[in-house]
Amino acid sequence: MTRALPGPLPRPRRLPTDEPLATEDYRRLFGVMEAIDHAADLTEFRECLVRALQTWFGFHGVAVLHGDTLAEAVQSDCGVLSGYSPDFLTEYQAGWIGLDPFRDENSFGVLMDSGVVRLGDLPDDAGFVARFLSRHGITDKAAMVIDAGQAGVVYVGVAVQDLPRVPERDLAVLRHLRRHLAPLATEQLNRQRDQRAARAYWRLTPREWDVADLAAQGMTNRQIADRLFITIDTVKKHLTRVLAETGCASRTQLAVRYSTAV
Missing domain, CATH: 3.30.450.40 (GAF domain)
Known part of the structure; x- marks a missing residue:
């Protein structure tokens, strides 16, 4: 059974005259x-x-x-x-x-x-x-x-x-x-x-982590480049470093290691 709250109906708060934002x-x-x-x-x-x-x-x-x-x-x-x-x-x-x-x-x-x-x-x-x-x-x-x-x-x-x-x-x-x-x-x-703490043994730079995150999600080099607004050659350079540091031979292996390292 519902119960009515006691007291008068609340009145809406008046906006101050110097309210900085409009609707x-x-x-x-x-x-x-x-x-x-x-x-x-x-x-x-x-x-x-x-x-x-x-x-x-x-x-x-x-x-x-x-x-x-x-x-x-x-x-x-x-x-x-x-x-x-x-x-x-x-x-x-x-x-x-x-x-x-x-x-x-x-x-x-x-x-x-x-x-x-x-x-x-x-x-x-x-x-x-x-x-x-x-x-x-x-x-x-x-x-x-x-x-x-x-x-x-x-x-x-x-x-x-x-x-x-x-x-x-x-x-x-x-x-x-x-x-x-x-x-x-x-x-x-x-x-x-x-x-990243779960993968602390991977010594990657912040940008290499970005590339690794997206590559592990299955994105192509073009998609990663567009997402991070960098060139495809830069993506390739970072990805080569990521694969070497993580000991992975492919992007698929990187994705697997990413999921199991969490």
Whole structure:
């Protein structure tokens, strides 16, 4: 038998006059959360987050990187990205990676403290935006740092076109989003750490682990290259190293060893 709860009917909470988000902004926040909520592992979590941010925000380019620290996440390039052309990435790696304000160690403290930072709010003595990004149609970028405590850090970089700056409303949604993402990121980072601890005798770099994970899932070199946004030759190089380190003669054997090592 159902029982009526005593007391007057509750009244809905009034939104404060300075409420930073509108209804459509909350739809974007929930849309991203729904897209990643059921990710099976860190690899799927990263890819779903990239696609969700492009879908719900319309960001031109998105990168999701991770590491034990912010410096490792940014500098190791262990993660996935989408929206950047091969020409952009080649030029970036060849001459601009060291001039990226988001990679400057002096900016790490600002990123960790603020959580969400716009590129235009950081010193750019080298003209990173005017001399490099603008030639590729990118007008501004922003970074979101998800602090997962002892589990590590997830760094999210986003880029915009056709706008002078990343909109304030987008930054407001990202600030809310990072708080909701923290528990999921912590869970995924811890899960990956536990899985790799079971294979501690495999001495692989973070990027080699990425390739090994996807190869063990049965992906082809092309699929791995597309997922990690690297060349097929780079996939082959990493896979050769993975097979040698794990003592496997084939991808099939790697998949078997992967499943039995957990």
